[in-house]
Amino acid sequence: MAKNEQVDISDLIAARLSRRQVLQYGVGSLFATMLPLSGCQQSSGIGLLGFEAIAIADLTDSVVVPEGYSARVFYAWGDPVSDGPAFKMDASNTAEEQLLQAGMHHDALQFFPLPAKVTSSQHGLLVMNHEYIDAQILHVDGGIFDGRESYTAEKTLKEQHAHGISLIEVRQHQGHWHIIRPSQYARRITARTPMSMSGPVAGSDFIKTELDILGEEVLGTFNNCANGQTPWGTYLSCEENFNNYFQLTDAADASDKQKVAWQRYDIKQSYYGWHENDERFNVDFHPNESNRFGWVIEFDPYDPQSRPVKRSALGRFSHENVAHKIAKDGRVAFYSGDDAKFEYVYKFITQDAWDGSQGPKNGRLLDEGVLHVARFNDDGSGHWLPLVFGQGALTPNKDFDSQAEVLVHARLAADAVGATPMDRPEWVTTHPKTGDVYISMTNNAKRGDEDAASSDAANPRNNNQFGHILKLLETDASATQFDWDVFSLAGSEEQGGSIKGDGYANPDGMMIDARGVLWVQTDISAKKLNTDEFSQFGNNQMLAIDPNTGETRRFLTGPVGCEVSGIAMTPDLKTMWVNIQHPGDVPTIMAKQGIKKSASHPNAASNWPDHAVHGRPRSATVLITKEDGGIIGS
Numbered sequence: 082m083a084k085n086e087q088v089d090i091s092d093l094i095a096a097r098l099s100r101r102q103v104l105q106y107g108v109g110s111l112f113a114t115m116l117p118l119s120g121c122q123q124s125s126g127i128g129l130l131g132f133e134a135i136a137i138a139d140l141t142d143s144v145v146v147p148e149g150y151s152a153r154v155f156y157a158w159g160d161p162v163s164d165g166p167a168f169k170m171d172a173s174n175t176a177e178e179q180l181l182q183a184g185m186h187h188d189a190l191q192f193f194p195l196p197a198k199v200t201s202s203q204h205g206l207l208v209m210n211h212e213y214i215d216a217q218i219l220h221v222d223g224g225i226f227d228g229r230e231s232y233t234a235e236k237t238l239k240e241q242h243a244h245g246i247s248l249i250e251v252r253q254h255q256g257h258w259h260i261i262r263p264s265q266y267a268r269r270i271t272a273r274t275p276m277s278m279s280g281p282v283a284g285s286d287f288i289k290t291e292l293d294i295l296g297e298e299v300l301g302t303f304n305n306c307a308n309g310q311t312p313w314g315t316y317l318s319c320e321e322n323f324n325n326y327f328q329l330t331d332a333a334d335a336s337d338k339q340k341v342a343w344q345r346y347d348i349k350q351s352y353y354g355w356h357e358n359d360e361r362f363n364v365d366f367h368p369n370e371s372n373r374f375g376w377v378i379e380f381d382p383y384d385p386q387s388r389p390v391k392r393s394a395l396g397r398f399s400h401e402n403v404a405h406k407i408a409k410d411g412r413v414a415f416y417s418g419d420d421a422k423f424e425y426v427y428k429f430i431t432q433d434a435w436d437g438s439q440g441p442k443n444g445r446l447l448d449e450g451v452l453h454v455a456r457f458n459d460d461g462s463g464h465w466l467p468l469v470f471g472q473g474a475l476t477p478n479k480d481f482d483s484q485a486e487v488l489v490h491a492r493l494a495a496d497a498v499g500a501t502p503m504d505r506p507e508w509v510t511t512h513p514k515t516g517d518v519y520i521s522m523t524n525n526a527k528r529g530d531e532d533a534a535s536s537d538a539a540n541p542r543n544n545n546q547f548g549h550i551l552k553l554l555e556t557d558a559s560a561t562q563f564d565w566d567v568f569s570l571a572g573s574e575e576q577g578g579s580i581k582g583d584g585y586a587n588p589d590g591m592m593i594d595a596r597g598v599l600w601v602q603t604d605i606s607a608k609k610l611n612t613d614e615f616s617q618f619g620n621n622q623m624l625a626i627d628p629n630t631g632e633t634r635r636f637l638t639g640p641v642g643c644e645v646s647g648i649a650m651t652p653d654l655k656t657m658w659v660n661i662q663h664p665g666d667v668p669t670i671m672a673k674q675g676i677k678k679s680a681s682h683p684n685a686a687s688n689w690p691d692h693a694v695h696g697r698p699r700s701a702t703v704l705i706t707k708e709d710g711g712i713i714g715s
């Protein structure tokens with residue numbers, strides 16, 4: 082056969098075998114089944130996982146990793162970010178002290194090498210989100226629901242300071258990692274930090290308030306769930322369940338349009354009580370304040386003075402995380418799930434190409450482009466539908482008057498164009514080599530209920546207790562069409578699962594590392610954790626999956642009541658940080674035995690990581706290394 086007539090063998094094989102197998106595991110899986118061990122297999126990723134899987138942890142109050150690995154607590158709630166005050170185990174640190182310490186409920190994290198623009202694996206910045214707080218652990222005598230009369234402005238302030246983002250400087254010296262204190266880079270961003278709004282919503286009437294008559298400056302960020310990085314080296318943080326911070330008592334005077342929007346975004350009742358002491362969280366008085374949250378924010382981690390920017394072009398919804406992929410022409414796509422039952426998956430494509438340079442000046446790329454939302458067709462194809470004012474259903478006579486409105490009410494716009502409601506989209510991750518896109522759907526017990534949508538091909542189980550992972554194939558990051566398949570259904574085989582190896586439920590955090598290992602973290606809620614049909618999964622955990630074959634091995638189990646959320650690795654893949662969030666939530670099986678957490682007994686379920694006599698559980702970053710200094714997971 083002449084050279085120009087050569088056919089890619091993978092194309093031939095793929096054409097002969099089922100489309101489903103190719104979509105699920107990639108062409109690598111076909112080599113695995115058809116060819117003897119060869120160089121092809123090596124390059125297609127066979128044998129990615131080299132560690133011995135661990136067993137489930139049944140109410141074990143520690144972090145467990147495989148033999149040959151070490152895991153140690155690195156940065157816990159209350160630890161100083163720089164040379165600030167030490168943590169007090171009785172929770173008596175003041176609001177001002179909390180401002181200089183790690184926030185609560187660590188979620189996603191990212192590693193940025195130092196110096197900037199190099200690929201150091203020994204020195205860098207760790208940047209992480211602090212998603213929310215547990216008032217019974219944060220305060221000496223609990224929060225608003227533990228005593229309304231003792232809920233002071235100081236408590237509100239401490240809660241606001243325990244939210245947001247931490248940035249710490251970390252360094253490896255003689256084989257040991259430590260936090261550099263003091264550090265010129267260290268900072269905290271909280272629910273009160275001034276930041277800018279940019280993109281089509283900036284300056285619009287939707288976000289103007291008494292305090293900000295121009296609609297340009299927002300105070301703070303909160304419920305920062307997961308995150309992402311831009312290819313130009315800035316940090317992206319995602320505002321998730323912002324609605325839970327606003328109190329709406331009297332909507333009588335609001336327009337019908339406004340009432341619809343509040344309902345669609347579930348703005349009615351605050352879980353925190355900030356409105357008691359900080360009026361901007363009272364929607365009755367400040368109807369636009371909640372429009373200033375639910376965005377993706379960007380800032381330059383290398384400049385401690387850099388001002389965070391809310392990038393409105395990426396839309397307003399309960400952003401879980403944001404993952405990116407670069408198109409052949411240099412434009413960049415950013416993927417983000419809206420984590421609520423029957424919500425959508427979005428993709429923003431920049432208008433302009435990225436020129437490959439580093440630094441925050443590239444942030445302007447996030448201000449112009451097209452936000453799309455996914456429609457999954459039952460035949461395995463899919464479309465990214467544009468959310469552009471003036472196109473299709475998004476015209477004035479259909480309730481939209483501007484692009485700002487389309488973005489502020491992105492959920493309503495997505496409803497109008499016919500997006501596919503999903504089973505709680507959590508993280509998106511993109512494969513660094515193949516460009517494949519993986520999305521975790523954590524669960525949706527309402528799927529199939531009388532008053533709700535029934536199962537479809539992309540959400541194939543009614544009463545979806547265990548969740549699933551989808552895989553999207555695109556020809557390019559700029560594509561507006563895709564192919565998709567179910568990568569795995571969680572739960573045991575008897576429960577309808579399709580996992581090849583160690584079982585898990587409720588996939589949430591996901592990251593594909595530079596070798597191609599898919600790391601999956603679980604978030605079984607306390608109500609279900611260790612209980613009934615979930616007892617077989619033990620505590621929440623992290624698994625490593627070979628995406629070429631589906632092989633799944635349990636790598637880490639967390640302490641009692643926690644979820645595992647957040648993963649970062651150094652470029653050499655020899656150091657990993659994982660976040661443990663909300664240890665100490667009480668699994669139902671313990672609650673049934675009379676174990677009850679309270680402000681006076683915060684450690685009823687977990688006393689991790691300190692195990693002090695009068696201790697309290699603390700969310701924390703855990704440092705993981707291989708004892709022989711090798712690559713994690715190999």
Ligand code: FEO
Pocket residue numbers: 212306307321401420507
């Ligand atoms: Fe903050 Fe959807 O997890």
Ligand code: CA
Pocket residue numbers: 306307401507589590604646
């Ligand atoms: Ca999550």
Ligand code: CA
Pocket residue numbers: 507523589604
């Ligand atoms: Ca979750």
